[in-house]
Amino acid sequence: MVPSTRVSLVRRVSLLRQNACVDLIGVRDDIRAALADGSPVVALESSVIAHGLPSPVNVRVAHSLEDAVRVAGAIPATIGVIAGRVQVGLEPEEIERLGGAGEILKCAAGDLGWAIAQGADGATTVSATVFAAASVGIDVVATGGIGGVHRGDTGDVSADLLSLARHPVAVVAAGAKSILDLPRTVEALETLGVPVVGLGTRDFPAFYARSSGLVLDKHTERAEDIARFCLIRWRRLRQSGGVLVACPCPEQHALEPSEVEQATARALRDAAAQDVNGKRLTPWLLAAVTESLGARTLAANHALLLNNARVAASIATTLCELSAASTFPKGH
Ligand code: PSU
Ligand code: MN
Numbered sequence: 001m002v003p004s005t006r007v008s009l010v011r012r013v014s015l016l017r018q019n020a021c022v023d024l025i026g027v028r029d030d031i032r033a034a035l036a037d038g039s040p041v042v043a044l045e046s047s048v049i050a051h052g053l054p055s056p057v058n059v060r061v062a063h064s065l066e067d068a069v070r071v072a073g074a075i076p077a078t079i080g081v082i083a084g085r086v087q088v089g090l091e092p093e094e095i096e097r098l099g100g101a102g103e104i105l106k107c108a109a110g111d112l113g114w115a116i117a118q119g120a121d122g123a124t125t126v127s128a129t130v131f132a133a134a135s136v137g138i139d140v141v142a143t144g145g146i147g148g149v150h151r152g153d154t155g156d157v158s159a160d161l162l163s164l165a166r167h168p169v170a171v172v173a174a175g176a177k178s179i180l181d182l183p184r185t186v187e188a189l190e191t192l193g194v195p196v197v198g199l200g201t202r203d204f205p206a207f208y209a210r211s212s213g214l215v216l217d218k219h220t221e222r223a224e225d226i227a228r229f230c231l232i233r234w235r236r237l238r239q240s241g242g243v244l245v246a247c248p249c250p251e252q253h254a255l256e257p258s259e260v261e262q263a264t265a266r267a268l269r270d271a272a273a274q275d276v277n278g279k280r281l282t283p284w285l286l287a288a289v290t291e292s293l294g295a296r297t298l299a300a301n302h303a304l305l306l307n308n309a310r311v312a313a314s315i316a317t318t319l320c321e322l323s324a325a326s327t328f329p330k331g332h
Helices: 003-024 029-036 047-052 057-071 092-099 109-117 126-136 159-166 182-191 223-236 257-273 278-293 295-324
Strands: 025-027 041-044 075-082 085-088 105-107 122-124 140-142 170-173 196-199 243-246
Touching: 025 029, 025 126, 029 041, 029 075, 041 057, 041 126, 041 295, 047 057, 047 075, 047 092, 047 105, 047 122, 047 278, 057 075, 057 092, 057 295, 075 092, 075 109, 075 126, 085 109, 085 126, 105 109, 109 122, 109 126, 109 159, 122 126, 126 140, 126 159, 126 170, 140 295, 159 182, 170 295, 182 196, 196 223, 223 243, 223 295, 243 295, 257 278, 278 295
Parallel strands: 025 085, 041 075, 041 140, 105 122, 140 170, 170 243, 196 243
Antiparallel strands: 075 085, 075 122
């Protein structure tokens, strides 16, 4: 094969790939425009709507997160699968559809193709949201808490960790869910090469509780430092993996670590007794903890989600400003 033919073949294949993606991943018009002109966009996951929070609070929370991103000067892109199409930027009625009573698949990155092939509705976990965001050029994702290494010896490790390791996206979270084995989750992140930066804390947060007692080696008080770090990582060093931005739950809504721990221990015993595992486990445990600690957990969950959405918008805005400056050439 002569070189010129090879080049054109490569081009054709890459165009085909792009077209294939365009068919399968729809991007809302305002988000497409923002990405094209370098304006800030924040991706939001939808598993928290469909599987993490009870109805009808879930839909109200989802809308409030979008509002918080807008007020902070960025465009929100809630991601989900509607009738077999990944939608980057759900319409309000699509958010209601995922938050309603219908059957909604819980989609990790590895499940997306199946949801598409089935023409199904699916809510994206952090792993699928990070994949979809990276596919369309969104740099920042906000969530509540990421998945991680579960307690015990089941071998249950969330696909969130691998997705973070693979894609150049900053994920803003209140650490990892407190139901997890947090020391092993932090170790796994280190092994996978995912840097964890505490924003406004020196400790790895434990979702509802502000601290897990695990000390972070990277921390800052300024969102701008995170944006600068991301650009150096992605555009200068050309490292392709993500960054976990660890933001604790706002103080007035945070729960005490000891009460969360007691409720978690009880929920874990019940889950084992009732043989709950696999994809059901995370939502089941979170619901059980919410049931035993009451409405304060929902208030804490909402407060930390809102805080993370605002922080994500601020990082996305600074990323765009720094990208426009000549010191950081565009493109990952
Ligand atoms: N329940 C919640 N909040 C969440 C989730 C469930 O209250 O955020 C979801 C998130 O989307 C996270 C996923 O990515 O749980 C992790 O699930 P698993 O442990 O099955 O990977
Ligand atoms: Mn799992």
